[in-house]
Amino acid sequence: MTKSIFFSLLFSFLFINLHAQQSELSVEKIMQDPKWMGTFPSNVKWDQNSNGIYFNYNKDADPSDSLYRVQLANPKKIEKVSWTEEKDIDFSRGxxxxxxxxxxxxxxxxxxxxxxxxxxxxxxxxxxxxxxxxxxxxxxxxxxxxxxxxxxxxxxxxxxxxxLTQIQSGDESKKKDPKSSDKASYLEAENLKLLSVVKEREDKNETSKTIREARKGKETYTYYTGDNHVNNLRISPDAKYVTFMLFQRGKSAATIVPNYIDASSYTKNLNTRSKVGDDETKAELAIYNIEKDTVYKVQTNSLPGITDLPDYVKDYPDKEWEAKEREVITSQAYFSDNGQYAIVNVRSKDNKDRWIAKLDLSNGELSILDRQRDEAWIAGPGIGWSMGGGTMGWLPDNKHIYFQSEATGYSHLYLLDVTNGKKKALTSGDFEVFDPFISNDQKSWYLTTSEVGPGERHFYKMPLMGGKMEQLTSMTGNNDVTLSPDEKHLAILHSYSNQPWELYYKKNTTKAEAVQLTSGQSDVFKSYNWRDPQLITFKAEDGAQVPARLYVPEASVNNNAAVIFVHGAGYLQNVHKWWSSYFREYMFHNLLTDLGYTVIDIDYRGSAGYGRDWRTGIYRHMGGKDLSDQVDGANYLVENYGVDKDKIGIYGGSYGGFITLMALFNEADTFTSGAALRSVTDWAHYNHGYTSNILNEPFNDPIAYERSSPIYFAEGLKGNLLIAHGMVDVNVHFQDVVRLSQRLIELGKDNWEMAVYPAEDHGFVEPSSWTDEYKRILKLFNSTLVEDKKD
Incomplete structure (x- = not known):
């Protein structure tokens, strides 16, 4: 055997062995019914007397989760609540x-x-x-x-x-015309003229009716709602006023999603949402004055800045913009405990302004207490959406209100004195506050924050008027706390990056140790050594530090290929130290890493958890910084982890599918292959509530839509594209990928394929669908990033 033949055979053996790298995991195993992983607690509640913790669980391998409990007197015993007992329990009421x-x-x-x-x-x-x-x-x-x-x-x-009130739906009934027809009037008159007894009786009836009407006095006031629906009816603590929302959804055109496999064997049409820009909802706050027995509406036309135009109008110099009163949505009224004051939260429908105002209940006039303006859109933890005020209420002194605001760039808790307008920040720093509430003795706050770091959540106690926060949880990861009604114990749902959720409890002190109550992982799930991904940051092209989770293969199996995962929802955080809601994808990343891939999962611009500037980094250009963050992540792997620049794939679902399309169409030199799952292809076809915040409305800001929608860039496709979509997706409609596929056909592209799932909505539920989809994704990456690169 010559030396050249020997080395050739050795190289072939090593190459075959490398690419035959196996894993204990498989797509079939990962994507089967999640019950294989074990049972994990959820929906935690305390009983009224703080003696027991109730939660959903499945210790007995039932078809679905059941209600279980742990009594603090015997915390080692987990018992199922009987059906007869469960039906009488309602933890949410009261x-x-x-x-x-x-x-x-x-x-x-x-x-x-x-x-x-x-x-x-x-x-x-x-x-x-x-x-x-x-x-x-x-x-x-x-x-x-x-x-x-x-x-x-x-x-x-x-x-x-x-x-207290007389509110009735519909319009006031039209009073019947007392005049009868000509024919009937003639007959009645002739009858009364001819028959004197009948005439006498009729005269008596009319006299009696007149007397009854006089005795009855003023007619009872009734407020008719017309075409409006009544929501959020609230009674003031002194019972002098009732406020209620008049809501009208309008007649926006619904879109149709056909169901081709309906049980009837006929194609059935599903009526779904309208499209962005088609929003005719109206909401007004009305006041029922009990003493005056009348109704009037809250006046919003004097709000400061109500006619302000958005900054983006400067991009349309040829269009005339009218500075007119913008439509707003007003929240329910929040009454002080003594009934002396009321406040409301008002949002402009373009979501660029939020006003907190004192409401004069006697006349419906507003006095502004705080205004937050954002040229992108108002949002953030605790700030609320649409008709909700988010975190908002009164301190027991009946003069301070509390609320959350992103005024500093991060969502923090504030107090404001309604008697003098002075505002005070109770928390501050480069972190966010979640779900604050006041203690039973009304002397303290309980709140969750990311102060330790954006990848952790901990529970704190803080003096009511501000001061040092006392950290009550210590386990690394996410600590989702449910406080007992007597505030003596914490029930904690805790998880870590590679450890699913388990239930703990501890006494409500900083020094107390948390006691684990559940241990739900199955033996087969525990048998695999699930990775604890590295939390890193890399530098973006604009200098920002981008957070990411990194999975690095063993050197012996490294195939120098990389896969980038793009999480969905846009505003969602997936780079953290707790068990991901993308648990299937997490397990798939472990499989990919076993097979030699380097995997990175990026919290790109637009993700949650990093404050206002990160949240709004995609304003008017989705597929801008959120895409360049993926490109910079790919370059980071090439420069630091030996990844071949020609062996990089990308995939994701929903928003992640959208970014995948933009990556293959606009960054073809960076990404060789991509799998776009349930992806938006044209934002003008998505819903109003989400899209209009980020891109405004298509007829007002077409620039934003055209530079943000993949369908406009399909000619840039060079690499290998897999499109996968559920056919009964009522969120991102199947129509999206049908239109894109026609565009690709017309462009003569032949390096793409599409998998359709007739039984699936936006979130897949069938293990067979999950398995089929991810086998295709794995095949795409194996065949185009590894096997095609043998030379």
Whole structure:
């Protein structure tokens, strides 16, 4: 055997062995029913007396999760709650009184009060209609509630029930014309003239009617809602006012998604959402003045900046822009406990302004307390959407309100004195605040923050007027805390990067140790050594530090190829130290790494968790910085991890699918192959609520849509593209990829293929669909990034 033949055979052996690299994992294993992984707790709740923790679980291998509990008296015992007991438990209902000794709630049409200490329920009232939103008034003898879109109050002591409002749907009924037809009038007149007895009786009837009308006095006031629906009916603590939202969805054109495999064997059309720019919803806040027995609407036309034009109009110098009053949506009214004040949150429908205002209940006028303007769009943790105010309410002193704002670039908690307008930040720094609430004794805040780092979440306690935060959790990762009603214990859902969620509890002190209550991983799941991906940052072309999760293969199997994963939702965080909602993709990345791929998962511009500037980095150009972050990530791998620049693939679903298309169309020199799953191809065809915030409206800002939509760049495709989409996707419609496929056909592109899934919506549910899709993705990468590069 010559030396050349020997080395040739040796090289062939090494190459075959390298590319035959195996893994304990397989697509079939990863994508099967998630039950194979084990059972993990969710939806944690405490009982009323803080004695037990309830949660959804599946310890007994039922067809679906059931309700389980752990009693603090015996925390090692996990027991299933019987069906007969479960049907009588409703953890979500109820409003406490100030001292939190009682709770009021409804069971259908029955008003019920609960004594917290004894656990005794008392039925106060049975009503003909279902009762909603019961709560205590300032005088806690009185209970306020809503039924059939009207407000009522009930006295526990006297048993008196009062109806405060008279609200009725539709238009005021037209009074019948008292005049009868000519023919009928003639006959009636002749009858009365001829028959004197009948005439006498008719005269008596008319006299009696006149007397009855005089005695009745003023006609009862009724407010007719017309075409509006009533939402968020709220009764002031002094029962002098009732506020309610008048909501009208409008007649936006719905789009159709055909279901080709309906059980009937006929194609059935699913009516789904309208498209961006087609939004006719209207919402107004109305006030029912009980003493004056009248209704008037909250006036928003004097809001500062209500006629301001957005900055992007400068890109359209040939278009005339009218500075007119913008449409707004007003939140429910938030009343101070004594009923003296009320505030509202007002959002412009273009979402560039948010006003917090004091509401004069006597006339519906607003006095501005705070205005936040964002030339991109208002958002962030605790800031709320649409008709909601987000984190908002009153301190017990009845003069300070609290809310969250991104005024500093990160969402923080603020106080504002409504008597003098002074504002104070309770938290500050390059981190975000989540879900703050006030303690039972009303002396402290409880809140979750990312202060330790954007990849962790911890639970804190802080003085009510601000001060040092006391960290109450210590386990690295995410600590999702449910505080017991007596505030003595924490129930903690905790997970780490490679450890799914488990339930813990601990005493409500900094020094107490957390005790693990569940251990749900199956033996087969635990048998694999799941990777703890590295959390890194790399430098983007504009100097920003971009966060990422990195999976690096062993040197012995490294194939010098890389795969970039693009998470969906746009505004979502996936670079963190807790168990990902993309758990299937996480497991797929472990499989890819076993096979020799370097994998990177990037929190590109637009992702959550990094403040306002990161969140709005995609404004008016999706496929701009969010795409260049992927390119910079690819270059980082080439420069630092020996990745071959011609062996880089990219994939993702929904927004990730959109970025994948933009990558293959606009950055063909960087990406050899890509798999675009359930992807938006033309943003003018997506929904209004999400898209209009980022790209405005297509008829007002066509520049933003044309530079952000992949269908306009399809001629740039050079690499290998897999398109996969569910045919009954009511979020990103199948029409998106049908239109794109026609465009690719017309362009003469032949380096793409499409897989369709007739039974799947936007989020796949069938293991067979997941398996088929990811086998295709793996085949794409293996065949185009590794096998095609043998030379």
């Amino acid at each position: 409003t406490y009184n100030k001292s939190k000794t009682k709770k009021i709630y409804s069971k259908g049409n029955t008003l019920v009060i609960l004594d917290i200490k004894s656990g005794k329920e008392i039925e106060l009232l049975q009503f003909p209609k279902n009762i909603g939103s019961p709560n205590f008034l300032a005088n806690e003898d009185w209970i306020a509630f809503e039924a059939d879109n009207n407000a009522y109050i009930y006295s526990q002591e006297s048993g008196i029930l009062k109806k």
